[in-house]
Amino acid sequence: MKKSLSLLMFLFALIFTNLNANEMFQTVEPKDATLVKSDSSKEFCNVCGMHLSKYYKTNHVTEFKNGHKEQYCSIHCQAEIYRDYKDKIKNIQVVDTNSLKLIDATKAFYVIGSSKEGTMSPVSKYAFISKDDALKFQKEFGGEIHNFDETMKIALEDLPNDNKILDEKRVPIAKKGKKIFESMCDINKIKDFNSIGEAKQYLIDNKVCKNLDKQMLQAVSVYLSNPLLASEKSKMIDTPKDAKCPVCGMFVSKYPKWAAQITTKDGHSHYFDGVKDMMKFYFEPSKYGHTHNKDELKDINVTDYYTLEITNAKNAYFVIGSNVYGPMGEELIPFKNENQAKKFMEDHFGKKVLKFEEIKKEMLF
Structure with missing residues (x-):
């Protein structure tokens, strides 16, 4: 079962990406990634739970007006937060694809729809600190150049379709997560969550489950964030x-x-x-x-x-x-x-x- 689960989680992690994780354009060595948080969620996206350094070149960081910071693997996940909490956001940063530094997203140049793989969306979106850098990337890999507002609008418009595809991919993961949760976790500590990342942090902080590897933890988090994905119609x-x-x-x-x-x-x-x-x-x-x-x-x-x-x-x-x-x-x-x-x-x-x-x-x- 563990071998089968690991394979499923591997496939899930590569949604909309190449099948060889070592060749993922977004991936950087952990030492080269700037992670802004210090709590148990430091290494994963607070929306989808995906590993931040694996998708680092599309990372976004949000600072809220109350001083709290969160980090997301993509503008897709950033758009989920932007849609619901726009009025509470102070500023947004994005990773410059070339230097790997965090830059002001509102001043970045995004290349949308290049031949490079997307993160959480089939349509890739990479940011650059200068228009010249964006043009060089566009010349080699295609795509269109947009500013932040235009890119966010496109990401928001893409959310329904992207989430539909993601949910379809998550179904087998959620079903595995349900079985793991019921057999290896304290079911009396179950809660409802707004995101996979939120569920993941809760599981870690409250030691709800025992002996879960990273793939199993992600599977349980997928299930808890949306139990409907794992529900069998015959039991509903x-x-x-x-x-x-x-x-x-x-x-x-x-x-x-x-x-x-x-x-x-x-x-x-x-x-x-x-x-x-x-x-x-x-x-x-x-x-x-x-x-x-x-x-x-x-x-x-x-x-x-x-x-x-x-x-x-x-x-x-x-x-x-x-x-x-x-x-x-x-x-x-x-x-x-x-x-x-x-x-x-x-x-x-x-x-x-x-x-x-x-x-x-x-x-x-």
Whole structure:
């Protein structure tokens, strides 16, 4: 298994790059890389978790207005941060491809679309301190020259398609990561994360797993950052694409992480985009155009928040009043594991952990 996993991780690390890591244009010796952080995330990108010196020639560094600095492997990952935190950014630096020094990104000349491999994107983007350097690179390897604003705009526009391709590549990695996490890690320390890098740093700092090599650590981080990648459809609520929530009218299949289901004894299923709407229907089906009584209900299922697996609602634990919101705002967050529910409540300022029978109509906001 370890040999197979290492191969998969090797392939993942080379997404959009040459198959021979030693020939990667972006790679430099660790001694030649300027790494600005001093914590446990110093050597990897805070967004994707990739090794910074391996992709050093496309590194970007962001200094935020509060003085905090982060380093990213590419303008793709930098764009993820720029999109969400633009107003909090003080300045951005980029590695000059030739000198390997950090330079002001707003004054750099980027060559986009050269024959050199890209980082986290099929379209390469390399920065230079002078236009003459950019022109020399362009003459040899092709591409177009752009300033920072133009390059960032292109990177932002490319994010949806690039992320779609990346997620497809990450599926087998996430599945391996799920198996590793469940067998070699403390599952009661599970959390939700905004990025692979964030998950990776948490695993390192809190010693959640034992005896993981770098590839295994990356695989677990990929899984924790997006459990949906590792989810088997056979273990999830199978929601028809045209199914609408009878309470709010939203298409439930758009929100697989929140799906809930009530099935009657005659085989008819109702689908909901969250436990809250499901419980509203459960207590007052007539309010939503149905006449079921509770004796006619066969199965009530919810989606476990972390594993995304179908879970019998009557055996589940629900966190109420947390700062995690579903498609319809405040939500009852379901778990099949009581310890994970309690940990989630602590992490997200929840008010209480409830069993199914403890949920009351007046609690549904």
